[in-house]
Amino acid sequence: MNDERLHAALAPIDAANAGDPHTIVVRGEQRPKEQAHAELVSEWISVLAPGASEALRLAGRAHHLCRWEIPRADYPDGREGYLRWRRALHDHHAERASAILAEHGYDAATIRRVSDLLHKRGLARGEPEAQVLEDALCLVFIETQYREIAERLSREKLLDVTAKTLRKMSERAKMLALELPLDARDLALIRRAAAGSE
Numbered sequence: 001m002n003d004e005r006l007h008a009a010l011a012p013i014d015a016a017n018a019g020d021p022h023t024i025v026v027r028g029e030q031r032p033k034e035q036a037h038a039e040l041v042s043e044w045i046s047v048l049a050p051g052a053s054e055a056l057r058l059a060g061r062a063h064h065l066c067r068w069e070i071p072r073a074d075y076p077d078g079r080e081g082y083l084r085w086r087r088a089l090h091d092h093h094a095e096r097a098s099a100i101l102a103e104h105g106y107d108a109a110t111i112r113r114v115s116d117l118l119h120k121r122g123l124a125r126g127e128p129e130a131q132v133l134e135d136a137l138c139l140v141f142i143e144t145q146y147r148e149i150a151e152r153l154s155r156e157k158l159l160d161v162t163a164k165t166l167r168k169m170s171e172r173a174k175m176l177a178l179e180l181p182l183d184a185r186d187l188a189l190i191r192r193a194a195a196g197s198e
Contacts (some may be wrong), residue, residue: 010148013061013097016036022066026144027175034064038139039095044136049129054163055110059117062097064089075149094118135173138165142177147187155189162193 017035024093026040041060052060070092075085093152094115101111116122122130142165150158166174174194178187 002054005104005106006057009058009101009106010061012100012103013058013065014095016066017064021067022100024144028134034067037064038062038142039134039142040143041133041150044139045132047176048135051059052132053113055113056117056132057148058097058101058110059133060115062093062100063118063133064135065096066092068162090119090181134168135170138169139173139177139180141165142182142190143180147183150186150189159189159193162190163196166193167188 014035017038018032020032020034021035024036025028025031026036033181038061041058043061045056049056067089070085070088072082072085075081075088092107097114098111099120102116106114117130117133119132120130124132149161153161166177177190178194180187183188
């Protein structure tokens with residue numbers, strides 16, 4: 001792995017995400033949302049796969065690159081509108097990331113691999129790197145957004161959302177989720193959902 005090139009490519013990704021107009025409080029600090037989330041995903045990838053490939057590390061940092069530029073409100077309500085929005089986001093993240101990687105001398109194979117990971121290709125086939133990225137995304141969601149969602153949803157709906165999230169995660173990631181410093185109510189619900197998914 002070329003650490004110097006990796007860090008050079010991560011810098012413009014971080015700089016772009018620093019422009020997120022939405023903020024989130026993470027570990028007591030208010031930060032641009034996508035910049036903070038990207039850094040947390042990178043942290044989780046390091047925990048889940050210490051020997052992660054350069055492509056996986058790049059994809060983790062670019063997974064929501066400039067996400068706010070394609071608002072959900074631009075697409076119709078309902079599942080079909082949601083799926084169209086998600087596809088547009090995947091394309092957007094991949095296009096932005098590919099341009100940055102090309103500028104920093106990455107070859108076509110690495111750029112294609114990052115794009116595949118950003119599009120979640122291989123996840124359904126149980127590809128290990130795709131699963132690591134999915135685990136990292138789910139752990140960041142639980143750590144940073146679960147309490148907010150818990151306050152908005154009924155207990156029954158929250159249990160459903162929790163179960164769907166856990167189904168996407170590996171067994172190790174589920175165990176790590178239970179070690180997060182969460183509200184006791186949230187931990188209890190996650191344990192309940194995890195027991196139901198076994």
